[in-house]
Amino acid sequence: xxxxxxxxxxxxxxxxxxxxxxxxxxxxxxxxxxxxxxxxxxxxxxxxxxxxxxxxxxxxxxxxxxxxxxxxxxxxxxxxxxxxxxxxxxxxxxxxxxxxxxxxxxxxxxxxxxxxxxxxxxxxxxxxxxxxxxxxxxxxxxxxxxxxxxxxxxxxxxxxxxxxxxxxxxxxxxxxxxxxxxxxxxxxxxxxxxxx
Numbered sequence: 001x002x003x004x005x006x007x008x009x010x011x012x013x014x015x016x017x018x019x020x021x022x023x024x025x026x027x028x029x030x031x032x033x034x035x036x037x038x039x040x041x042x043x044x045x046x047x048x049x050x051x052x053x054x055x056x057x058x059x060x061x062x063x064x065x066x067x068x069x070x071x072x073x074x075x076x077x078x079x080x081x082x083x084x085x086x087x088x089x090x091x092x093x094x095x096x097x098x099x100x101x102x103x104x105x106x107x108x109x110x111x112x113x114x115x116x117x118x119x120x121x122x123x124x125x126x127x128x129x130x131x132x133x134x135x136x137x138x139x140x141x142x143x144x145x146x147x148x149x150x151x152x153x154x155x156x157x158x159x160x161x162x163x164x165x166x167x168x169x170x171x172x173x174x175x176x177x178x179x180x181x182x183x184x185x186x187x188x189x190x191x192x193x194x195x196x
Contacts, residue, residue, distance in 0.1 A: 022068075022082065025089065028096040029069050030058045038099050045095045045130050049088050049122040056081070087119025091126050104136055111140040112147040120150035128154050148195050152185050165195050 032038035039056060047053050052073035059078070060067035069092075070078035081089060090113075098106060106127075115123055128151075131138050142148060148165055155163040165180040180188065180195055188195045 022089070023066075025093050025096065026058065026067055026069055028093070028100060029056065030067070032096055032100045033058060035099065041099050042092065042095055045126045046088065046092060048126040048129065049091055049119070050084055085116070085119065087115040087123050090115055091123045094127065095130055098130060098134070098136065106131070106136055106138045108138065108140040110142060112142050112144045117144075117146040117150070120147055121153050124151045124154035125157060128158060132158060145195065148185070149189055152189065167195060
């Protein structure tokens with residue numbers, strides 16, 4: 001069990017969520033909006049994905065039975081966050097979990113699920129920026145070369161490069177972990193070699 005290896009850390013696991021549970025996201029937002037600076041932390045992180053974002057509000061319109069999260073992007077009316085695409089809402093859900101939990105370890109299984117490849121780099125940038133500022137370690141699984149390339153590009157924006165890709169392979173009936181550092185990752189991406 002992972003807890004045995006990280007007994008003093010708060011661990012947060014994000015399972016693949018497909019299209020996500022929007023009602024859960026709305027309830028999470030309402031919960032952490034009560035937390036001092038919670039909403040501000042989320043907005044700052046999400047501005048990487050949507051630079052026009054000025055604010056987020058929990059609203060229930062008179063014409064609707066369901067409360068939603070609305071984004072202020074400088075237009076006359078606020079827009080439901082569901083209109084920003086799954087990369088935005090998936091990142092919002094992961095970051096909301098982190099802000100609420102103050103987790104020191106995030107485990108994200110198949111982190112790229114449902115996110116268009118063009119949105120992967122900003123999503124990774126938002127997660128990495130949050131992780132660096134809050135001393136959070138991120139473990140993510142993926143079968144996507146594009147996801148690894150996006151994580152690499154996002155990590156290049158940091159002062160210190162701290163991305164490692166660990167590939168599991170079978171050698172003589174034993175599962176062996178092969179660690180790839182920055183040079184290995186860059187070489188594999190340049191030559192089109194597999195890292196997954």
